[in-house]
Amino acid sequence: MIRLLDLRSEKSGYCFPVSEKMWGILGRRAVDGGFSASSFRRMRSGLVSARSYAAGSKEMTVRDALNSAIDEEMSADPKVFVMGEEVGQYQGAYKITKGLLEKYGPERVYDTPITEAGFTGIGVGAAYAGLKPVVEFMTFNFSMQAIDHIINSAAKSNYMSAGQINVPIVFRGPNGAAAGVGAQHSQCYAAWYASVPGLKVLAPYSAEDARGLLKAAIRDPDPVVFLENELLYGESFPISEEALDSSFCLPIGKAKIEREGKDVTITTFSKMVGFALKAAEKLAEEGISAEVINLRSIRPLDRATINASVRKTSRLVTVEEGFPQHGVCAEICASVVEESFSYLDAPVERIAGADVPMPYAANLERLALPQVEDIVRAAKRACFRSK
Amino acid sequence: MATAFSATLPLHGSSQENRLLLPPTRLPPPSSFLGSTRSLPIRRLNHAHAARRSPVVAVQEIVKEKKPTNSLLITKEEGLVLYEDMILGRSFEDMCAQMYYRGKMFGFVHLYNGQEAVSTGFIKLLTKSDSVVSTYRDHVHALSKGVSARAVMSELFGKVTGCCRGQGGSMHMFSKEHNMLGGFAFIGEGIPVATGAAFTSKYKREVLKQDCDDVTVAFFGDGTCNNGQFYECLNMAALYKLPIIFVVENNLWAIGMSHLRSTSDPEIWKKGPAFGMPGVHVDGMDVLKVREVAKEAVSRARRGEGPTLVECETYRFRGHSLADPDELRDAAEKAKYAARDPITALKKYLIENKLANEGELKTIEKKIDDLVEEAVEFADASPQPGRSQLLENVFADPKGFGIGPDGRYRCEDPKFTEGTAQV
Secondary structure: OOOOOOOOOOHHHHOOOOOHHHHHHHHHHHHHHOOOHHHHHHHHHHHHHHOOOOOOOEEEEHHHHHHHHHHHHHHHOOOEEEEEOOOOOOOOOOOOOOOHHHHHOOOOEEEOOOOHHHHHHHHHHHHHOOOEEEEEOOOOOHHHHOHHHHHHHHHOHHHHOOOOOOOOOEEEEEOOOOOOOOHHHOOOOHHHHHOOOOOEEEOOOOHHHHHHHHHHHHHOOOOEEEEEOHHHOOOEEEEOHHHHOOOOOOOOOOOEEEEOOOOEEEEEOOHHHHHHHHHHHHHHHOOOOEEEEEOOEEEOOOHHHHHHHHHHHOOEEEEOOOOOOOOHHHHHHHHHHHHHHHHOOOOOEEEOOOOOOOOOOHHHHHHHOOOHHHHHHHHHHHOOOOO | OOOOOOOOOOOOOOHHHHOOOOOHHHOOOHHHHOOOOOOOOOOOOOHHHHHOOOOOOOHHHHHHHHHHHOOOOOOHHHHHHHHHHHHHHHHHHHHHHHHHHOOOOOOOOOOOOOOHHHHHHHHOOOOOOOEEEOOOOOHHHHHHHOOOHHHHHHHHHOOOOOOOOOOOOOOOOEEOOOOEEOOOOOOOOHHHHHHHHHHHHHHHHHOOOOOOOOOEEEEEEOHHHHOHHHHHHHHHHHHHOOOEEEEEEEOOEEOOEEHHHHOOOOOHHHHHHHHOOOEEEEEOOOHHHHHHHHHHHHHHHHHOOOOEEEEEEOOOOOOOOOOOOOOOOOHHHHHHHHOOOHHHHHHHHHHHOOOOOHHHHHHHHHHHHHHHHHHHHHHHHOOOOOHHHHHOOOOOOHHHOOEOOOOOEHHHOHHHHOOOOOO
16 A cells, blocks of 8 residues: 655656645645655645645555554564454454564464453553553443453552552554444543543544554553544555654644644544544635644643634634533533633534434434534534524 | 362363362361351252362361371461461551541551451462552551551551552552552452463563563452452463462452352352362461462462462451441351451460460560551651642653643643643
């Protein structure tokens, strides 16, 4: 999936694989001054600030990004090991841990029995004793069987022991809705875990996010809940050379501004970032310039970035996939109202999944999750362009 | 009445299974087996069933065999160490009760009176790098493992000099130095954590190629044996052959729920062989018997032969916690076990076998009394934690949260309360 770009050739500029958004920018620049290696580099630096997929030389799926991140961290530190259902011989339920068993052997890649409470607790105990486990949940819905360990023995331990025992563990797996998997496999746990002090909760969107945040999570000495998304695993994103370096890490607790704008702020995480970006395109056509913030880190929440953005645009639309009550959006709304109330020109808009267990029927599922049109409508409401 | 454990027999009895060493006549009547004077219907041990059990040898027989050859189970030094440890446990817990009723200690306090033989019997065989994981009844486990009485008492008083600086409390005794990995309030929660610590020991040996033969001992109660995590860990410990000893402190009561009322098969040691590990039952009121079984279980684990499940029949002399009125237990049952007090039993053994005299034991008792008194004074005199401690240690790496860009803890920054708690 990774295609190399030959920067020296002008012609190649037209055939490297980029997303349609990038295409638009490059198209415009091409009209202006034609392609050359130097203008590419200038463009790349310009693009980095605007949307920071560097004028991509490569693309990577999120799946490959996660796989490479785990692989590199395992080879760098022998204390890192992977544990979960089907992570070994089956190559990973979603093939995230593909190839790791062959490379590192069964002493470092453990296929566990179906005992979430048991193996999560074992991971926590191993972390107490100094190892760095990466525990995979087949989906975070199954983490409910192990939530006692995630919260009571992992999150709270550093505090209860007054800093004596830290727990350098990563709990990762797909979170949120997939396609037609029904109510018990579709819940989003971001709000649940993000309310617990002692946990760090991360939600990557692109391949770069996935790589950087997972590497940061594995290196972090605290328990990290790493919420991936099944539907994003197969999606390709451009990835820069810096991101492919084995010491590339993204800071935990910093959000990223995916798209700059000045009329309305849209904050979201995980799959909804893609939807928000599409919504921003549609809004741009109607003359509304939306700023899209990819939260990346749900706990700690980057309140500074969100509030700075709201103070700039004066309007906020928060989007998430999970249940609305007590959700991540609710926290962002509260934070913005507490801090930037006098800057708001419109009530804060909150888009979340429907307040029902996820239905199975495809059309109902579509109705139960936020769609691009919902985000567009909300943004327009915030801008008083519609009722 | 202890059906117990043989060092020499293999794990899964092969042909030796039939060398089943408990002839039916020796099987004790069920009511005295479990120590309860209540006549509850108990499934009679099926003798045919018994034939299929994993190999057992009564520890009592071993003990009795040794005696005639005039070799005692312990030397004088060992005996005094055991005695001192049990006296420390008992005095400390008695002092806790006093302090609680004086208001110096608060919250949930669960005392260990009566069960000292189990803690002393196992933990005194461990080294400093071996790990112990316990439940909320963890004061004495921490003391036996080496955490100082001062540190534990201060922790109970909620002072900053406590082993966890007052953050944990009675139910959460952690000590990295002594490898006391807690103190868990949820029953069953410590078992997977202990299994993980044992897993680390094996990982260090096999993957990191370090010289590591640390074992982990997990203590938990009879009520926990009905919890799913227990079975999950028995399975995985046997599957991965982890160096762990699962010690069931069967004191017959889970708050007010009798073990017999809540368990379909009350004989917990039988659950070990079901998962492929030896299951041992031992008289937990006798520290020497516990020590014998513990020696074998610990050396089994160190040799890499895998886990063991040890059921210690013991009794708690006080209620479940200091808030428990303890109305459901029979006075006769309590009296019966009080007569089997492990400390008096050891004292008797030491004196009868001329390992120590009254004077030496009294000196130890006085020393411990002074130690505990001093611990109380120390705890009393210690300061309470400072306000800034509230927000410390949430994370080990505070860069993500606790420490601001200027390098100071954010709680010192008056603007910290952005959108979160008021301090």
